[in-house]
Amino acid sequence: MKQHSTKYAWPWLRRFNLAGQAPLITLIVLCLATALMTDRFISPLNLTNILVQSSIMAVIAIGMTFVIIGGGFDLSVGSTVALAGCIAAMVMVRLGLVTGIIAGIAAGMTVGLVNGLIIARLGVNPFITTLATMVLVRGVVFLITGGAPVGDEGLPSAFIAFGSARFLGIHFLVWVPALLLVVLSFLMQATPYGQRVYATGGNRDAAYLSGVPVERIIASTYVWCGGLAGLAGVMLAARLQSGQPTAGEFYELTAIAAVILGGASLHGGEGTLYKSIIGVLIMVVLGNSLNLLNVDSYWQRVAIGAVIIAAAATDRLRCHQ
């Protein structure tokens, strides 16, 4: 075969990898457009609101990114959020703040472990497995709570403060995903574990033949996802000042959409944590701007659905090239 020299008109553009920054550019354009259309958008109150609204979803999306990079899929995070919130509230009322938080996160990790073992060991399809646990966990939540909110009274005041207090002018709820992003990005990019997750998602067989313990890696991504959904459930409980058995419905769909918007591939092996968070911000800013522009809420759903399809289609086109 002969190689023809290929010239690029904008070599620096190539180095910058414009296509890879599509989520960030989308977010900036979205913000600018909204800011031009309504001056309420850049008010400090609104911006804070956006960050706080994004924070819980960002924690879930980080966990979801682990699973999607590893080539999987998790529909059970919404139910896990409710389970963790309720368990945390129940335990906290009796055994105190720290035990409650740990119990909530542990509940999430347990759901993740169950998902992970069924998917990695038994080889059951992730879609079916997590669809089943989604329903199952929601059932468990209603069983243990009797369908009523938990801990309306008697939650530690520190926990309630956590839901609204600020540190350096920024809500605690926002610090959580920011800190997680730094630590877990390091885990994904700079440690053998992270590289093995990417390898397993990219090509499970090839990873296995290169000595990667693929079953353990896949199971671990679900444990991360469940655990982080658990943490998000605790955060949501703090914000709502109670454990709500109906909390977190449709969170799984928003989280998956955000991760895909952030450029991760549903085929696995591709994705970045910070881009997933940008995906979350896109979803929240879009909802926020439609609200500010007084768009009918039914139309808002239509618009968000269309954005997700557009993101998935661009992903597909990119793969084709």
Place this chain on the structure above:
Amino acid sequence: MAHMPARVTRAFYAEASGDLGLSGLGDTVNVAEKKRHFDEVLTTNETLAPVRLYDQLCLRERASAHRVSTFSRSVVISGRRDGGMTKSALSARAVSRYFGATCALANVDFELFAGEVHALIGENGAGKSTLVRILGGVIKPDQGEVFPDGQRAAFDSPRDAMAAGIVTIPQELRLVPSLSIAENLTLGDPPVKRVLGMRVIDRRRMRTAAGDQLAQLGLALDPRIRVDRLSYAERQLVAIAKALRRHCRVLILDEPTAALESREVERLFTLIERMKREGTAILHVTHRLDEVDRLADRCTVLRDGQVATVARRGNFKIADLIVAMTGGFEMPPGDTVSQPGGIVLEDVSRHSDAIRLRANEVLGLAGLLSSGAGRMLRRLFGFAGERIELRRNGVLQQITSPADAIGIGIGFVPDERRLGLIMNQSIHDNILLPSLDVITRGGRIDRGEGKRLVEQMMELLDIRPRRPELPVAKLSGGNQQKVIMAKWLARAVGVLLLDEPTQGIDVAAKAQIHTLIRNFAKRGGGVLVRSSDLTELTLICDEILAVHQAHIADRLQRSDGYDEQRLHAAIGG
């Protein structure tokens, strides 16, 4: 282009004179002289022995290339030397096709006559499959035209090609595994009957029709059997039977014998011969030169996306075809027997067929596709789903997974590159994947160390281009294979298990990998290599184990001199 402009490889194809065969292929003639000769031929084609000239020089000039092909057509039609071979069934003229910046086909002329078997050969990457896909209407040429039945037609899809009576049997057969033979054969236009005014599939008629068709091909199969129960050879024949249900003037077979055993090959060839007698034009893509000799009336050799030569029956010698395919590239001769050291790997869980691998030794496993040789290799790597016991450097070890095998210094290059590489990841990440634990310091990957290792490996194995950040999907087959080798060399394993290490890569890369294997052994490593290419094994191995029905049938030593006939007999080929 590998050739210097002043020297042109002579690639004549003598239509009538017969004395200008490929025998003169290695000769070189002066360019001017050649051009003059060519012009003479063009002007005096009534009387002169028509000589078809297909050298790269002329192919560069589009116009003259056109003249060549038009000319040769007229000659053949007026020639009428043997009956049946006169009507063009399918031809391509000045066809070019690019994939991105890579030129897969450059100005290729090709002609297929009714009632001939035409072999298409060439190294991997020479453009065979691109040409086949263009002829079959799967892709469109960037330049040039395809003429089915001598008439111009633009194929927009495989459907158009099918309508023109051109049927391609690809390597991956397009049958539905979960349906029966009869259902597959009648897929698309099943026989129907009316029950209560509704159109319902007529099962009985479907079965009898399918049965008749199988019988016509000499296949004694129950049409009710599900296709996934059939062997590859049987499925292939079913695919051909399906093709023959339609109007089929041209049958394109893409490496049909690659996965067949010799008995099955015979059955296929009988069928091809019969279809040829019935006037079907058959394009037989292959890399087995003995098949060209056995079956083909004519043979087109592609090299680097261009026609290297077109030869006809009686004029092709295998050695000449190799030169035409490779451009005169010579394989490095196998070096002298190395002194084997101590046993580095011994399979202790099997007594009768124990494999014992020594240091400084390249051990070959020869066997047909279904012989079980591949499985022997995979189980040594813990990849056959069973627990095995190995003695590695004298120490007894349990192996249940590839991770265990890697842990005791064994590396494995699988026969499918899909299994060896993560295609969307970079060269850098692929090479380092098995060595992540080696380059980790305090839980963190040492990037500098990794980068050095990758650069060293890319240099050592000559992986091109030298861009570690490039996704391996963008590399050629040969370079991909080198990346897989680099994975294990980076980890400094002591034993390499190689499954078809040079399958589907070009000659130059093949030679580099052979040298690499020999060097690895020379430096004290042990190599166990399985290959279906016996010539390759005799070239690089110190000892060859012939595998037949999952047992070692024979052991041949290099020091005794390899007896290819004995080897063939032992593997049951």
